[in-house]
Amino acid sequence: MSDVPQDILKEMLSRLPVKPLLRFRCISKQWKAIIDSPEFIRLHIAQSLETRSHHSVILRHSYLHSADFDSLNRTNRAIFEELNHPLKTPDYKTEILGSCNGLLCLMNTEEDIILWNPSTRRYRKLPLTETELPREGIYGFGYDCVSDDYKVVRIVQFYGVSSDTFDTKVKIYSLRSNSWKRIQDFPYYLCYRRVYGMLANGALHWLVTRNPESYTAFMIAAFDLATEEYRLVPQPVDSDKNFHMNVEVLGGCLCVLCNYYLDHVDIWVMKDYGVKESWTKLISIRQCDVSSGHFEVVRPIAYSKCGKRVLLEQDCKLLAWYDLEKKTTKRAMTRFSFDPWNLYFELDMCFESLVQLGSHFDLGKVDKKGQKPNREPKRSQAKAKQRARKRAT
Amino acid sequence: MLYAIFGVQTFLQRDLELRNLSLFNRRKGFSYLFQKSLLFPFSISFFLSQGFIYLFLLSSRKSSSPAAIMSSSSPKMITLQSSDGETFEVEEAVAMESRTIKHMIEDDCANSSIPIPNVTSNTLTKVIEYCKKHVEAKSDEEGLKSFDAEFMKIDKDTLYDLLMASNYLDIKSLLDLGCQTVADKIKGKNPEEIRKEFGIKNDFTPEEEEEIRKESPWVFD
Numbered sequence: 001m002s003d004v005p006q007d008i009l010k011e012m013l014s015r016l017p018v019k020p021l022l023r024f025r026c027i028s029k030q031w032k033a034i035i036d037s038p039e040f041i042r043l044h045i046a047q048s049l050e051t052r053s054h055h056s057v058i059l060r061h062s063y064l065h066s067a068d069f070d071s072l073n074r075t076n077r078a079i080f081e082e083l084n085h086p087l088k089t090p091d092y093k094t095e096i097l098g099s100c101n102g103l104l105c106l107m108n109t110e111e112d113i114i115l116w117n118p119s120t121r122r123y124r125k126l127p128l129t130e131t132e133l134p135r136e137g138i139y140g141f142g143y144d145c146v147s148d149d150y151k152v153v154r155i156v157q158f159y160g161v162s163s164d165t166f167d168t169k170v171k172i173y174s175l176r177s178n179s180w181k182r183i184q185d186f187p188y189y190l191c192y193r194r195v196y197g198m199l200a201n202g203a204l205h206w207l208v209t210r211n212p213e214s215y216t217a218f219m220i221a222a223f224d225l226a227t228e229e230y231r232l233v234p235q236p237v238d239s240d241k242n243f244h245m246n247v248e249v250l251g252g253c254l255c256v257l258c259n260y261y262l263d264h265v266d267i268w269v270m271k272d273y274g275v276k277e278s279w280t281k282l283i284s285i286r287q288c289d290v291s292s293g294h295f296e297v298v299r300p301i302a303y304s305k306c307g308k309r310v311l312l313e314q315d316c317k318l319l320a321w322y323d324l325e326k327k328t329t330k331r332a333m334t335r336f337s338f339d340p341w342n343l344y345f346e347l348d349m350c351f352e353s354l355v356q357l358g359s360h361f362d363l364g365k366v367d368k369k370g371q372k373p374n375r376e377p378k379r380s381q382a383k384a385k386q387r388a389r390k391r392a393t
Numbered sequence: 394m395l396y397a398i399f400g401v402q403t404f405l406q407r408d409l410e411l412r413n414l415s416l417f418n419r420r421k422g423f424s425y426l427f428q429k430s431l432l433f434p435f436s437i438s439f440f441l442s443q444g445f446i447y448l449f450l451l452s453s454r455k456s457s458s459p460a461a462i463m464s465s466s467s468p469k470m471i472t473l474q475s476s477d478g479e480t481f482e483v484e485e486a487v488a489m490e491s492r493t494i495k496h497m498i499e500d501d502c503a504n505s506s507i508p509i510p511n512v513t514s515n516t517l518t519k520v521i522e523y524c525k526k527h528v529e530a531k532s533d534e535e536g537l538k539s540f541d542a543e544f545m546k547i548d549k550d551t552l553y554d555l556l557m558a559s560n561y562l563d564i565k566s567l568l569d570l571g572c573q574t575v576a577d578k579i580k581g582k583n584p585e586e587i588r589k590e591f592g593i594k595n596d597f598t599p600e601e602e603e604e605i606r607k608e609s610p611w612v613f614d
Contacts, residue, residue, distance in 0.1 A: 004553065004556075004591065005557075005560070007560070008556055008557070008560055008568075008572070011568065011572045012572045012575045012576050012579075013576070015572055015573055015576035016576050016579075016580060017580070019612045020579070020580050020581070020582075020612075022608075022609045022612045023583065023584060023612045023613060024584060024587060025605055025608075026584050026597060026602045026605040026606055027584045027587055027588055027593060027595070028588070028593050028594065028595060028596055028597070029596050029597065030593075031593070032605070120609065121609070121611070
């Protein structure tokens with residue numbers, strides 16, 4: 001059937017996972033051109049997001065692990081296997097700064113950050129940038145759909161002259177230019193050091209206060225990746241000391257978690273971005289609803305494929321499905337390739353995509369502009385040399 | 394309108410009577426008798442014709458409101474004609490599963506039979522079978538799933554014909570189903586098998602192909 005029209009061929013190919021697509025690149029010049037084209041890559045991403053297929057759950061314990069979301073959805077069983085990524089080393093616990101369009105932004109140290117596509121196994125190391133003070137940055141990673149670019153944001157904040165003021169310095173990295181640049185300062189005070197920006201509607205979101213001293217008046221600030229400007233997003237409820245608020249993302253929509261500690265947890269979803277009236281209380285879980293009887297914290301991870309259930313992470317050690325119609329929770333069975341004692345993990349979602357990371361897909365070559373080479377721990381240096389040797393042959 | 398005819402008729406009658414009277418006044422005799430004898434059957438025929446007109450109008454008024462009567466008894470049927478001339482009668486709701494046909498009906502181009510030039514009668518039969526089931530059993534998700542699975546147990550040529558037809562007729566669910574079936578079939582194949590399946594000629598040189606294979610060697614195991 002050599003006369004299959006191109007648009008039907010693209011429809012068929014957009015439903016395949018990445019491994020066969022990479023294999024089919026050598027079939028003919030036409031097929032290679034289709035698979036490598038930016039519109040097909042976008043079509044493939046849109047198809048994966050719409051049908052929630054080829055998704056995986058990424059778990060961060062000491063190392064990174066992943067489990068197939070399809071089988072978790074179908075059989076209620078998640079088997080986590082270790083993920084071999086370029087930054088894997090026993091010396092650091094790799095952090096996930098963000099997950100977007102099939103790319104993961106991984107960090108070992110401030111000088112060792114990469115963008116990695118687990119399906120194509122390509123990665124791009126971010127160039128070094130001047131760190132103003134020995135202060136940890138707060139990061140966010142996302143996609144700018146206007147300029148078709150992937151960006152990493154780094155915000156550093158420190159107390160000002162008086163304890164009620166603060167200074168910030170914000171830098172942004174763009175994949176297209178492969179460089180960092182300084183942008184306007186973040187006008188709000190970020191409450192938590194280790195919480196990364198939540199990507200929804202082309203903007204990164206953090207929980208903020210006006211200044212370091214006001215502990216209860218939490219607000220949601222957004223950084224628009226396209227315009228590189230800041231704004232506040234209307235909240236479903238004004239914060240007060242009865243509950244603890246968190247910003248999350250569920251199904252691409254901004255989400256707010258209100259934890260009435262040891263009583264119940266409310267999860268609100270903003271169905272229409274920017275419209276205050278569209279905040280809907282999706283889930284309200286009381287202590288007695290949960291099968292294990294008691295929980296401290298609950299995080300929404302993803303909708304099921306049919307959209308009638310929500311995957312929750314409970315107390316950083318359990319996975320459970322919440323049925324939106326029956327309003328019940330059901331624990332998911334999990335199996336790990338590591339010893340699960342003292343389990344404390346964080347979860348992210350990722351899916352397969354063909355997003356390309358530019359030509360520098362070899363080992364993290366030192367940037368030719370003379371940036372300092374990063375000091376890799378000894379063991380991973382040996383592994384890096386091994387990889388270099390393999391690629392040369 | 395009836396009353397108008399009635400009115401005209403009575404006017405004419407009266408006119409005739411008046412004329413008759415004048416004639417009667419002017420001339421007596423044969424001509425008077427003649428006219429009088431004519432008047433009687435003339436008026437009778439007038440009444441009769443008026444009656445027939447009335448009946449005719451009544452029946453036409455009845456037939457000019459078909460929707461009220463026909464919708465309660467039978468749904469509107471659309472005629473489709475395949476490329477090899479065969480015609481198929483389907484309910485409007487079933488035909489509207491195809492966005493292409495839906496637009497044609499809405500733009501009022503579907504008064505007589507709709508020609509479907511790219512689709513043969515075999516394929517059109519299958520398409521209609523699919524659309525019928527999806528209209529009838531709309532709420533039964535489980536039933537539709539098993540129907541779709543059975544429906545896709547067809548040979549390669551029929552599958553591709555179905556894909557082309559659903560693309561032309563713009564039936565999204567059938568196109569999705571067909572594309573997913575083909576994707577599942579070709580997922581595990583190697584490039585040589587795909588070339589055979591699709592009848593594609595390899596226009597890479599062996600060196601070029603080797604280069605591409607080297608870029609991601611792990612996918613070929």
